[in-house]
Amino acid sequence: MRPAVRSVSFLAFVALLVVSPARASESDHKYQLDDPVTLWVNKVGPYNNPQETYNYYSLPFCHPSGNAAHKWGGLGEVLGGNELIDSQLDIKFQKNVDRNPYCELELDEVKVNQFKDAIESSYWLEFFMDDLPLWGYVGEVHLDKNSDNEKYMLYTHKNITIKFNKDRIIQVHLNHESPKPLEVGRTLDMTYSVKWIPTDITFARRFNVYLDYPFFEHQIHWFSIFNSFMMVIFLTGLVSMILMRTLRNDYAKYAREDDDLETLERDVGEESGWKLVHGDVFRPPRNLVVLSAVVGTGAQLALLVLIVILVAIVGMLYIGRGAIVTTFIVCYAFTSFISGYVSGGMYSSNGGKNWIKSMVFTASLFPFTCFGIGFILNTIAIFYGSLAAIPFGTMVVVFVIWAFISFPLALLGTVVGRNWSGAPNNPCRVKTIPRPIPEKKWYLTPSIVSMMGGLLPFGSIFIEMYFVFTSFWNYKVYYVYGFMLLVFLILIIVTVCVTIVGAYFLLNAENYHWQWTSFFSAASTAAYVYLYSIYYYYVKTKMTGFFQTSFYFGYTLMFCLGLGILCGAVGYLGSNLFIRRIYRNIKCD
Known part of the structure; x- marks a missing residue:
């Protein structure tokens, strides 16, 4: 039934695409006395496996009579695995309800086994009322003292407490009570009660109860920001020292106009390092199409992340179901001009001829990579019958x-980039015959420089990764986007500085293959994040099963691919500016 209903809702998805998922039928969130208030049932699943969620009625709870209303909140909500169905409980604004039965649950062997499996796996359930979530468990296990056997108990009563301020709902809370043993042939009375309590909490602050202030604003979080800031000061000082001390002496040689012939010959004889490769340093890199595509995509992702963080700070996107996902997808589409512009300009300035191939590769590289990973995960979700499966209409x-x-x-963007920034403007002319690259010590090889380049950027975001992972995989609402903005800016600065230092060392080793090295040196940050995610999975979570494991590492892989492309592009663009700057002031011919 679910795929059919969602296919019918295709037009609704398009219409609600740019609408905040938190706004649907209760858009104004205002009620009059005795107005009906809908309790929406959403999903159930093992508590330790956040992504392994199923339709609420996949368990044999009492089904609502007739065709229950469905609530569609937008693209991000569907991608987040939400399916809200009207519970049809009779709840009215400011009207208390004593213990009131709403159905009788007849237990047979199949139902008992389903509930027992759910209770054994610590199944939790999620409801929504006025766009506020309520959580609870399906049941509990009691130990029979006489026989030492485990007794599986199903909660049969929903105690709903609602706090209101004038005509608005402020807080909702759900307590599951009256556990009854699961026995074949037994009939259980399923009941609910509602209690309304006035409060002085304002509507603007009603979501604060879901925010874990002690966790996210812990002293270690502030310390990590300060530590990363000190790293920025150190690295910018190091790069400044290279520019002001090391390069200044080299420039002084080329600036002298009154040298005699003997001094000039001695300077030429002493010339070494990065100055010797001026005829090859601007040689087009291997696989120019791929490098242009990843640099263009990375520039787009950098702008995209900045925009989403700023929108999240201003608009408090954490309040809406799927709001972050919707914002990300829409902003990604509208920032695609940047990827085309950067990629097209870079490809043309390096002598590329097949610009259409470059443009298609740039536009499809990241989306289709994510689609490939998502297709595999979606197949797994369909096999398990999970809400995490993306409907065809959403695809x-x-x-x-x-x-x-x-x-x-x-x-x-590609057309504009080719015309505005696609003309070759290298400070030094590229020689016809490539210069041989001498063998250097192992730590000056491109592979080692690339591996070591990601350590410091990873160190600058290490603590923040813990908070991001915990919020995504352990039911915490991430709301400190101001911290994330600071960490993101620190990551950009650290990445640029580290990549510049790495490129300078590589050129001093007379190796002019700096383009891909700069990219991988910065992109290796994502490799360290993925290694950290493996540690986090085994040490910080209690996830089990093939479904959750595949989703954890699949989602993390998509995240790390985006992070790697972003950092790689920032590193390349920073190194490119640095190298053009240092070669602009020397005599290349």
């Missing part, structure tokens, strides 16, 4: 966004 919507917004903007 079509995402493809339409890419085909009719993202792709044309990438094409436009």
Whole structure:
């Protein structure tokens, strides 16, 4: 029934695409006395496996009579695995309800086994009322003292407490009570009660109860920001020292106009390091199409992350279900111009001829990579019958966004980039015959420089990764986007500084293959994040099963691919500016 219903809702997805998922039928969140208030049932699943969620009625709870209403909140909500169904409980604004039965649950062997499996796996359930979540457990296990056997108990009563301020609901709380043993042939009375309590809490602060202030604003979080800031000061000082002390002496030789012939010959004889490769340093890199695509995509992702963080700070996106996902997808589509512009300009300035191939690769590289990973995860979710499975209609919507917004903007950006910044403007002329690269010590090879380049950027975001992972995998609402903005800016600065130092050392070793080395030196940050995610999985979580493991490492892989492309592009662009700057002031011919 679920795929059919969602396919019918295809047009609704398109219409609600840019609407905040938190706004649906209760858009104004205002009620009059005795107005009906809907309790929406959403999903159930093992508590230790956040992504392994199923339809609430996948367990044999009492089904609502007739065709229960469904609530669709937008693209991000569907991608987040939410499916809200009207519970049809009779709840009215400011009207208390004593213990009131709403159905009788007849237990047979199949139902008992389903509930026992759910209770054994610590199944939790999620409801929504006025866009506020309520959580609870399906049941509990009691130990029979006489026989030492475990007794599985199902909660049969929902005690709902609602706090209100004038005409608005402020807080909701759910207590599951009256555990009854699961026995074949037994009939259980399922009941609920509602209690309304006035409060002085304002509507603007009603979501604060879900925010874990002691966790996110812990002293270690502030310390990590300070520690990363000190790292920025150190690295910017190091790069400044290279520019002001090391390069200044080299420039002084080329600036002297009154040297005699003997001094000039001695300076030429002493010339070494980065100055010797001026005829090769601007040679087009290998696989120019791929490098242009990843640099363009990384520049787009950097701008995208900045925009989403700023929107999250201003708009408090953590309040809405799927709001972050919706914002990310829409902003990604509209920032595709940047990827085309950067990629097209870089490809043309390095002598690339097949710009259409470069443009198509740039526009499809990251989306189709994520689609490939998502297709595998979606197949697993469909096999398990999980809500995490993305409906076909939603896939079509995402493809339409890419085909009719993202792709044309990438094409436009490529055309503009070729015309505005695609002309070759290298400070030094590239020689016809490549200069042989001498053998150097192992720690000056591109592979070692690339591996070591990601350590300091990873160190600058290490603590923040813990908070991000915990919020995503352990039911915490991430709301400190101001911290994230600071960490993101620190990451950009540290990445640029580290990559510049690495490129300078590589050029001093007379190795002019700096382009890919700069990219991988910065992108290796993502490799360390992925290694950290393996540690986090085994030490900080209690996830089990093939479903959750595949989703954990699949989602983390998508995240790390995006992070790697972002950091790699920032590192390359920073190194490119640095190298053009230092070669601009020397005599290249």
